[in-house]
Amino acid sequence: MTTMRTLIEIEMDTATANQAIADGTIEASMDKMMEMLKPEAAYFFARMGRRAALLVVDLPDEAAIVPTLEPAWLNLNADVTMTPCMNADELRTGLSRLNGS
Structure with missing residues (x-):
């Protein structure tokens, strides 16, 4: 099954x-999201005075965006950005396809 690696900000x-x-609800929300998303990487920090997080997750398809975001992040009145991303090996594969290799 092909997945789409996605950066969630x-x-x-x-x-x-x-x-x-x-x-006390933030811990339960974070635990639920971490369990559901099983991120490859997760980082938490302050950005311009706001609590922020970066997660790298594999989504099975575009329809997974809705259940990924709705349960916790939007309930926290969060601004969320999702961007497809790749690792270095995937970039190499993509570049090789440009040259027909």
Whole structure:
């Protein structure tokens, strides 16, 4: 089965994230998303004063975008960007196809 490696960039609304931390729901949301997505890589940091995360995940198809985003990230009033991405080996394969090799 072919998957689509995808970079998910998340920036959480500060007030919403603060409330989720205060009421304890952010940990459950993060645990649920990490279990569902099983990211290849996950990094959490501050970006311009907002809580942010970068996740690299494999999505089975475009329709997977909806259940990937809806359950937790949008409930946190987060700005989310999804970008198809590749590793170095996949880039090499793609470049070789340009030359017909």
